[in-house]
Amino acid sequence: MKGLPSLERAVVVLSRFPGVGPKSARRMVYHLLRRGPDAIRELLDALEGIGARIRSCERCHNLSEGLLCWICADPARDPTRICVVEEPSDLLAMEKAGLFKGVYHVLGGRLSPLDGVGPDALHLASLESRLSDGGFVELIVATNPTVEGEATAHFVAQLAEPLVSRVTRLAHGLPMGGELEYLDESTLYQAMVGRRDFRRD
């Protein structure tokens, strides 16, 4: 709309969010304007907050508000087990699952030669140096179960195997609550390959 360039600009910028099209971006702007200056101020403060405070953990590249993230800074975490994930959001998902009590290494992405993402674009050098310092008894690869995530997993495993006595990966198999009928064949295939004895654990 020609008469409101600042509104149009906000719509364009908000449309850059994943899953936000021009229509929902417009609805968001209207909503803000309806709620008034305080709502805009609150949003500005919150965004300035993440812009100013959140950085990358010096050790594991997790999101952090200090030099070290709250996991690296926590003496209660087991420093002998390290879990390698693609993104900070994957780390947060793992934390929500709640089982793992060790430390992490966030790669900052996955290998994707087609998009020009090679090993140098990921935090692999710092991983290698952490592993070389020794003290790890297990490295768990927790990349995403996608083609690129799998390739990344293999790369990480190859890098880690000379340096850590045990390199493991998350199990592939049936998602909880899913139905066999609706599962893709490769998941079912992996679930068969990885089948376990009923009373084993």
Next chain:
Amino acid sequence: MKGLPSLERAVVVLSRFPGVGPKSARRMVYHLLRRGPDAIRELLDALEGIGARIRSCERCHNLSEGLLCWICADPARDPTRICVVEEPSDLLAMEKAGLFKGVYHVLGGRLSPLDGVGPDALHLASLESRLSDGGFVELIVATNPTVEGEATAHFVAQLAEPLVSRVTRLAHGLPMGGELEYLDESTLYQAMVGRRDFRRD
């Protein structure tokens, strides 16, 4: 996540948008952080822009970047026809349809006694004063086809009828591209009531 209060705050604030739940708010924050400080700066600028520049048009209460909005300021618009809408977003929808070349009056909502929105909460006094100044040959009520929008339409029509020679409203009927089979009965009822001779126009 205890370690990132500024991130959690941004998630809470972004979740206030309609249709944005905590999960998509979180995805939005991760997206911003992945894209880096420039993306956050760009979003801040855009939001500051709407906060600082957009106000309410002095005459019609449309969103505006000047004292008068681009419609009230446009000498090419027909000043004898006025269209009454609930919100600026409704005005923009009318403009997109492109048929109406007159001016607008934005009520700033609809009558909703249950939510405590009575006539005083809407821009009805300024509408009455504009109509009293004379010069209008038609007032078109374009409130939403909801229960509250209909009540508001009747209220506006009652206010306008002594002051404007012709008070009209948008037609109710079949939406283009819809199928009779899936239409609600009240729309179909309205479409029957409002049926027109085939060759009339």
